[in-house]
Amino acid sequence: MIELLSKFTLSFQTFKTHRLRSFLTMLGIIIGVTTVIAILSLIEGLNRTVAEQVKSIGSDLIFLQKFSWVSTGHRDLDKLAGRPDLLPDDAEAITKLSSVEIAIPQTSRQLQILKYKDNEVSNSSLAGSDENYAWVNNYIVESGRDFSRDDVLHRRAVGIIGSYIATNLFPDETAVGKDLHLNGHRIKIIGVFKEKGTFLGNSLDDFILIPYTVFEKFFPRPRGTLWSRVYGGYSIGIKAKDGMKIEETIDQVRELMRRRHGLGFDKEDDFELNTQQILMDLYQSITNVGFIAIVAIAAISLVVGGIGIMNIMLVSVAERTREIGIRKAVGASNNNILAQFLIESIVLALVGGLIGIVFGMLLAWLISAVSPLKASVSFWMILLGFGFSASVGIFFGIYPARRAASLNPIEALRYE
Amino acid sequence: MKKKTDIICRAVDVKKTYWRGKVAVEALRGVSFDIKRNAYISIMGPSGSGKSTLVHIFSCLDTPTSGEYYLENALVSKYSDEELARVRNIFFGFIFQSFSLLPRLSALDNVALPLIYRNISKHERIAKAKEIIENVGLADRMLHRPNELSGGECQRVAIARALVNDPKVIFADEPTGNLDSKTGAEIMEIFDHLVDEGNTVVMVTHDVNVAAHARRTVKLKDGLIAND
Numbered sequence: 001m002i003e004l005l006s007k008f009t010l011s012f013q014t015f016k017t018h019r020l021r022s023f024l025t026m027l028g029i030i031i032g033v034t035t036v037i038a039i040l041s042l043i044e045g046l047n048r049t050v051a052e053q054v055k056s057i058g059s060d061l062i063f064l065q066k067f068s069w070v071s072t073g074h075r076d077l078d079k080l081a082g083r084p085d086l087l088p089d090d091a092e093a094i095t096k097l098s099s100v101e102i103a104i105p106q107t108s109r110q111l112q113i114l115k116y117k118d119n120e121v122s123n124s125s126l127a128g129s130d131e132n133y134a135w136v137n138n139y140i141v142e143s144g145r146d147f148s149r150d151d152v153l154h155r156r157a158v159g160i161i162g163s164y165i166a167t168n169l170f171p172d173e174t175a176v177g178k179d180l181h182l183n184g185h186r187i188k189i190i191g192v193f194k195e196k197g198t199f200l201g202n203s204l205d206d207f208i209l210i211p212y213t214v215f216e217k218f219f220p221r222p223r224g225t226l227w228s229r230v231y232g233g234y235s236i237g238i239k240a241k242d243g244m245k246i247e248e249t250i251d252q253v254r255e256l257m258r259r260r261h262g263l264g265f266d267k268e269d270d271f272e273l274n275t276q277q278i279l280m281d282l283y284q285s286i287t288n289v290g291f292i293a294i295v296a297i298a299a300i301s302l303v304v305g306g307i308g309i310m311n312i313m314l315v316s317v318a319e320r321t322r323e324i325g326i327r328k329a330v331g332a333s334n335n336n337i338l339a340q341f342l343i344e345s346i347v348l349a350l351v352g353g354l355i356g357i358v359f360g361m362l363l364a365w366l367i368s369a370v371s372p373l374k375a376s377v378s379f380w381m382i383l384l385g386f387g388f389s390a391s392v393g394i395f396f397g398i399y400p401a402r403r404a405a406s407l408n409p410i411e412a413l414r415y416e
Numbered sequence: 417m418k419k420k421t422d423i424i425c426r427a428v429d430v431k432k433t434y435w436r437g438k439v440a441v442e443a444l445r446g447v448s449f450d451i452k453r454n455a456y457i458s459i460m461g462p463s464g465s466g467k468s469t470l471v472h473i474f475s476c477l478d479t480p481t482s483g484e485y486y487l488e489n490a491l492v493s494k495y496s497d498e499e500l501a502r503v504r505n506i507f508f509g510f511i512f513q514s515f516s517l518l519p520r521l522s523a524l525d526n527v528a529l530p531l532i533y534r535n536i537s538k539h540e541r542i543a544k545a546k547e548i549i550e551n552v553g554l555a556d557r558m559l560h561r562p563n564e565l566s567g568g569e570c571q572r573v574a575i576a577r578a579l580v581n582d583p584k585v586i587f588a589d590e591p592t593g594n595l596d597s598k599t600g601a602e603i604m605e606i607f608d609h610l611v612d613e614g615n616t617v618v619m620v621t622h623d624v625n626v627a628a629h630a631r632r633t634v635k636l637k638d639g640l641i642a643n644d
Binding site: 017336 | 502
């Protein structure tokens, strides 16, 4: 071990005498590893952000809808529009399933403009659901109160607003107790949700929630368009029971819905069950392609770097032919010489790799400092950088080292 | 038993043929030769007479095309490269005309070089090398690099390197060839002293004055021993 260490320090001496040359040789590896570390850490950062966001949906939530969140190829809207509407009754039936904690009907639409005195916001969403919405979707009522069962049953024109609307429409006063006019209908604000942030770039706080019964009365669904027949209407948010496998819940819900829709065993489902998992799967399948592209780029730049190393090692072997002769004369075996030159090329590649890792981390840090992308450097990337450069050192160093080892000592000694 | 240990190297009808392109060069054409313990031999001959080749074979840098070469009764002419490297390391010390020191290493590290290939700890290597380098009178120069030393000093470093592994035979190829006569004489004094201490020295030289130091002079001509 000490021997090996002293060999490593010996090869550092070689680099000291050829600083510029060694640096230029390492440049290929440096650039390669820098790129890989920077891009990998940015992808990793993106992965984490997306994973966090998708997880914020809740791993125990299932959405029963007419359409799937993920579709491959063309989406047949005619077919989806022909599917039976999902209704609050369905939610009630699903809630009774043994593996289901609760199921709620949810619906929504876009609002053009919301005004209060001189303030206005545009393009907010209007959501309709019941008193369990906040609980199921992880919202917390920060001020005021949540819906009661009575609000829903008696179609009280009350609403809870997201924090975005609260801060923009009521910057200087309390929102609770105020009235809002939604397309001519008066809604009394009874509560404000705590801020939740964004999901895939969209604010989760830019909406008003009203009882679905009120939603149905004030905003009856235009039945005409294909679009509204697919995407309007209700979806059912289902929260699985704690400790229950989500697949089991999905199976129970599917069975129930097939029965309710009177589907024979040979008919396919006329509804979709969406979970966060299918979003994760979709995202992963996209990033996997990116990942493969990175690996390809890395491979190319490392091969280029490796060729540089091989080239300079061949020069070094030629320059030091006499040294090899002397070493062999005083007892160095072929393996000793092989090890010496191999260690040199490995050290060369590793130092390049190390510099690349540092540069890559700096670059990633720089990018996340000036852009919304968040970089995240993991330990495995550093290992990967080291592993890659060490393998390049070995792979491209072995040929020059072999050549050095196989030199005839007499001819090597004669070499001037 | 006595005879076995007395003769260190024995060459029996050694022939060596080189191929220079398509031309065969018969460097040695059947040489039989013994080196006894504590011998002081000079090998002379015009260039092309095969004296370097003979020394290369004796010192295990090369193997004969035919014939046998024994080292303390072991037949080494059939050894593999790895075994020959080990033999060189344990049995021999080398001194070259052009000193052949590694320019990037200090005098001390140059002297310690053969010990690296013996798996001796760094501490021991340096201790041993220091002792030897002091013996050749370079105690105050041991951390200098070869380009900071005079020719005579370089050759002393080379001698120290040849001695560091307690060799059975020291081979010197034109040891004074690159030195002025005064320095050359100093180096030869060291050789004389080494032999007096019981070492075995084999020199290749053109210089009659150098050869005169030896107790035995072997003249080679056209790959054969002309005069022993």
